[in-house]
Amino acid sequence: xxxxxxxxxxxxxxxxxxxxxxxxxxxxxxxxxxxxxxxxxxxxxxxxxxxxxxxxxxxxxxxxxxxxxxxxxxxxxxxxxxxxxxxxxxxxxxxxxxxxxxxxxxxxxxxxxxxxxxxxxxxxxxxxxxxxxxxxxxxxxxxxxxxxxxxxxxxxxxxxxxxxxxxxxxxxxxxxxxxxxxxxxxxxxxxxxxxxxxxxxxxxxxxxxxxxxxxxxxxxxxxxxxxxxxxxxxxxxxxxxxxxxxxxxxxxxxxxxxxxxxxxxxxxxxxxxxxxxxxxxxxxxxxxxxxxxxxxxxxxxxxxxxxxxxxxxxxxxxxxxxxxxxxxxxxxxxxxxxxxxxxxxxxxxxxxxxxxxxxxxxxxxxxxxxxxxxxxxxxxxxxxxxxxxxxxxxxxxxxxxxxxxxxxxxxxxxxxxxxxxxxxxxxxxxxxxxxxxxxxxxx
Amino acid sequence: xxxxxxxxxxxxxxxxxxxxxxxxxxxxxxxxxxxxxxxxxxxxxxxxxxxxxxxxxxxxxxxxxxxxxxxxxxxxxxxxxxxxxxxxxxxxxxxxxxxxxxxxxxxxxxxxxxxxxxxxxxxxxxxxxxxxxxxxxxxxxxxxxxxxxxxxxxxxxxxxxxxxxxxxxxxxxxxxxxxxxxxxxxxxxxxxxxxxxxxxxxxxxxxxxxxxxxxxxxxxxxxxxxxxxxx
Numbered sequence: 001x002x003x004x005x006x007x008x009x010x011x012x013x014x015x016x017x018x019x020x021x022x023x024x025x026x027x028x029x030x031x032x033x034x035x036x037x038x039x040x041x042x043x044x045x046x047x048x049x050x051x052x053x054x055x056x057x058x059x060x061x062x063x064x065x066x067x068x069x070x071x072x073x074x075x076x077x078x079x080x081x082x083x084x085x086x087x088x089x090x091x092x093x094x095x096x097x098x099x100x101x102x103x104x105x106x107x108x109x110x111x112x113x114x115x116x117x118x119x120x121x122x123x124x125x126x127x128x129x130x131x132x133x134x135x136x137x138x139x140x141x142x143x144x145x146x147x148x149x150x151x152x153x154x155x156x157x158x159x160x161x162x163x164x165x166x167x168x169x170x171x172x173x174x175x176x177x178x179x180x181x182x183x184x185x186x187x188x189x190x191x192x193x194x195x196x197x198x199x200x201x202x203x204x205x206x207x208x209x210x211x212x213x214x215x216x217x218x219x220x221x222x223x224x225x226x227x228x229x230x231x232x233x234x235x236x237x238x239x240x241x242x243x244x245x246x247x248x249x250x251x252x253x254x255x256x257x258x259x260x261x262x263x264x265x266x267x268x269x270x271x272x273x274x275x276x277x278x279x280x281x282x283x284x285x286x287x288x289x290x291x292x293x294x295x296x297x298x299x300x301x302x303x304x305x306x307x308x309x310x311x312x313x314x315x316x317x318x319x320x321x322x323x324x325x326x327x328x329x330x331x332x333x334x335x336x337x338x339x340x341x342x343x344x345x346x347x348x349x350x351x352x353x354x355x356x357x358x359x360x361x362x363x364x365x366x367x368x369x370x371x372x373x374x375x376x377x378x379x380x381x382x383x384x385x386x387x388x389x390x391x392x393x394x395x396x397x398x399x400x401x402x403x404x405x406x407x408x409x410x411x412x413x414x415x416x417x418x419x420x421x422x423x424x425x426x427x428x429x430x431x432x433x434x435x436x437x438x439x440x441x442x443x
Numbered sequence: 444x445x446x447x448x449x450x451x452x453x454x455x456x457x458x459x460x461x462x463x464x465x466x467x468x469x470x471x472x473x474x475x476x477x478x479x480x481x482x483x484x485x486x487x488x489x490x491x492x493x494x495x496x497x498x499x500x501x502x503x504x505x506x507x508x509x510x511x512x513x514x515x516x517x518x519x520x521x522x523x524x525x526x527x528x529x530x531x532x533x534x535x536x537x538x539x540x541x542x543x544x545x546x547x548x549x550x551x552x553x554x555x556x557x558x559x560x561x562x563x564x565x566x567x568x569x570x571x572x573x574x575x576x577x578x579x580x581x582x583x584x585x586x587x588x589x590x591x592x593x594x595x596x597x598x599x600x601x602x603x604x605x606x607x608x609x610x611x612x613x614x615x616x617x618x619x620x621x622x623x624x625x626x627x628x629x630x631x632x633x634x635x636x637x638x639x640x641x642x643x644x645x646x647x648x649x650x651x652x653x654x655x656x657x658x659x660x661x662x663x664x665x666x667x668x669x670x671x672x673x674x
Contacts, residue, residue: 001619020618023468063475077471088479
């Protein structure tokens, strides 16, 4: 059915013919009979990676196939979303090995983006926890792959944005937990140097990330709040929480029912940050034990928060530069701060080492922030891209809706090798997204 | 819709027996019910149009179900069915004859035991024949009448029969159609409605309340006018 589709940034919005599948055989018939298709999960990536002429909606391909509660291994069809997984695994004492900042993504999407979380410096990206997975390739064959079985297909599928085929099943290992709570510490940092020093000082914590204020200048340039955490032990819970350590208290969801004028979200985040930063009784270091949801998914509490950016939508900009290129991080942040077009808040995180073919993370600093769509924005982002490239960094494809192809090819060292593997499994360019067309990955 | 209904009942701790033509295709669904809800789920080969097999199918079930939910259906192609008897027969045999055949078997068993619930998913399309889908509609009309007669007969033996008129539902059957959002239910909403209505032993369930009144209006249009409309 023809539909108007857009991802989380509401940019771009395109007409696409969407098909829904519940059975592998139906999907296979469709794949071998069509071209210009791209698999699509819950539409929570920010760019155009899952938009194409024909979209294959995987949301109804959502059966949980097996859950080994003793060893913490789960086997799922690719359309299951992380929130559904959490509902099943947390009460049994298990947690996702890696989770991004929203739980409303599918497992297939998690693999195609090779998502990272606050624990990247300790646990790596999602791909490191996959036992094996099935990919329905352009020939119509379903191939089971892993780090040792068809490794070329495996590594080109992790972070490969759906170009090797449709991910249909993923089996992965979970992380053992004894409570559904996080023992969180928040630290105020008065500038960028201090927050980077704190990242290092707190690097033994499993989870860490910082909210950084992009508008401060001079001595306060890069003032931040670093948030670190560990899964709480039963002893750390209060009396109420101890009654059911693996169950979260029920709560209501808020939603934004319509698009807000585009200045609204920034005003809101400015207030929220200032409240955290200057709030009364707010100490330099604060400890508390909180449910896992507000720790990992603070924005999920407001459904459709993306509408806060108005009808024109926004793009998210996320780059990484290596640890040696701190100057690059400063230079880019400086440009963003001078321009003042970005969201007031950005997320800063230090990645650990990762071997990969085409995944985004590499050891270094990563910064992510939103830019509401406006005149001149893309020219400005092109300038930022040049600086990122100059410092040997790269951009996250899951957030990308506008990068020029030469930036991609020059910043991803394995781009050529990746494109060769894609050609091998994606016969006749059956799988193609707006992004892969733009980046000349399917030509 | 069958998936959503099975999940809803499983989430309420009912064990589930899934019956369908291809048991291999039902297997992921069976595993899903077990993993998500910790209930026992099994799969059983069943072909709605293989009438002669129905008695043996039911007798061979490992457990006699407390609730039988008849969810199968075939929309078919109206234009094709006007010219091609095979298409018309497939629509009639799936939606009407097949449903009657299996529910006759179930009804006898429930009547003898004096307990049980039968839920039939019929359609608002059965409430008045329209040029755009009267083959499907007439089969569903027959099914609706069957369910109402069965309810009447089994009432005294304590067996409950519920007819469900879902209206438009967002399923694979309708994915190529453009449906009015206000009148279209998600399968999960249908499942929730079916579950709570069956608990309350409702007789007829319209999933979206608008449909009850829309069909009242459609049914009250005089035939002389109705025949000139293109609905």
